[in-house]
Amino acid sequence: MKVLKTKNIGFCFGVKRAIKMVLKEVEENKNKVCTIGPIIHNPQMVDILKEKGVMPVEDVSRINEGVVVFRTHGIKKDEAEYIEQKGFRSIDTTCPFVKRVRKHAMYLKKNGYKVVIIGDKNHPEVKSVLSYLDNDGIVLQEPTLIEAKKVGVVSQTTLDKDTFVNIVRELAGNVHELRVYNTICESTEIRQKEAIELAGKVDMMLIVGGKNSANTSKLCKVVHEVQPRTYQIETNNDIKPEWFHGVHIVGITGGASTPDLIIDTVERHVKNL
Ligand code: SF4
Known part of the structure; x- marks a missing residue:
């Protein structure tokens, strides 16, 4: 199977920056780290971070210790005030x-x-x-x-x-x-434009990203309008063989919070079909 990918794929600037800041904290300072909600909307990446000790917490009042990370989407004003009042050290990865x-x-x-x-x-x-x-x-x-x-x-x-x-x-x-x-965000616009262009050149599109990722879902929606054979997947486990009947060229793109590792695995899987 032939595979074409968009130029801008994988982590955007804001996600790269956030992951780098968090990894620096756990690897260099060995601190216990928690994020308020998932740091980015990609369950696989959140799981990788959990293995390194970065735990998402839904309710800010449950935080008792450690370093608190403000996630890329930002946190609510009362949550920020609570963290300040309690005197927790914080790392603000909110995208600029x-x-x-x-x-x-x-x-x-x-x-x-x-x-x-x-x-x-x-x-x-x-x-x-x-x-x-x-x-x-x-x-x-x-x-x-x-x-x-x-x-x-x-x-x-x-x-x-x-x-x-x-x-x-x-x-x-x-x-x-x-x-x-x-x-x-410019990254959102560029990705949507490139994905629409690619969708016109292929028989089917795969949009790789978290099901809870807004930018991935939007990408899927706009691409679906030009290529009805468009599917959103989180990993290659979501791919169904029946999608590929009569398909010769597959286009792949991904949301701003999709790790390169997952995109590469999907690409290899599709090429081998
Ligand atoms: S997609 Fe979101 S996180 Fe990424 S650069 Fe744009 S605003 Fe920032």
């Missing part, structure tokens, strides 16, 4: 692009705008940004009418551009003053 969303959102609120975050209200990044607005913001996933004179917009970093443009267009037609920050 996620911090940019927070910064713009806070600026908008301070200047009297009703803040709209375009994204998924259940995603940790959106929850984090909203918490820094003291939950005084609106999260939108589809075009919606807003009752406010001044509206300020930011987006979840992993949003697809079409959703962003559609919602902003609806707002622009209905509010008096609109200020928009396109905070979609």
Whole structure:
């Protein structure tokens, strides 16, 4: 089987940086480390880190000792305050692009705008940004009418551009003053563009990444629109032989939190089919 891959594949800048910071702590300082929620949305990588002693904790109040890591998507304001009050040492691996969303959102609120975050209200990044607005913001996933004179917009970093443009267009037609920050991460945009281009050249696409990874799911959604034979997998164990009937060329891409190791294994597996 012939395999083609996108150029930008494997860890993005923010994930690489976060993993490096955490590994430095466990390997050099031998400290007990916990992350609030999974550090990235890739279960296989989280398992590799657990073997090295990096444990995800869902509830911040259960932390009693060790070094606390703020994950790439950011944590909520009250969680950060709790960690500070308790005097725990912390390592902030929040991606600088996620911090940019927070910064713009806070600026908008301070200047009297009703803040709209375009994204998924259940995603940790959106929850984090909203918490820094003291939950005084609106999260939108589809075009919606807003009752406010001044509206300020930011987006979840992993949003697809079409959703962003559609919602902003609806707002622009209905509010008096609109200020928009396109905070979609460049890495997300580039990966989506490359994946769409590749999907037009192959018979089938495999999108490798965590099922809980927003950027992988978005990638899958946009690619599926141009290549109906698109499947999201976490590892080669998810691959089904019946997908390959009549397929000669397979395209592979991956989410921003997918380790190279998993992509290489999938590539080898598909080539040998
Ligand atoms: S996808 Fe972008 S925003 Fe998210 S961690 Fe990677 S570089 Fe940062």
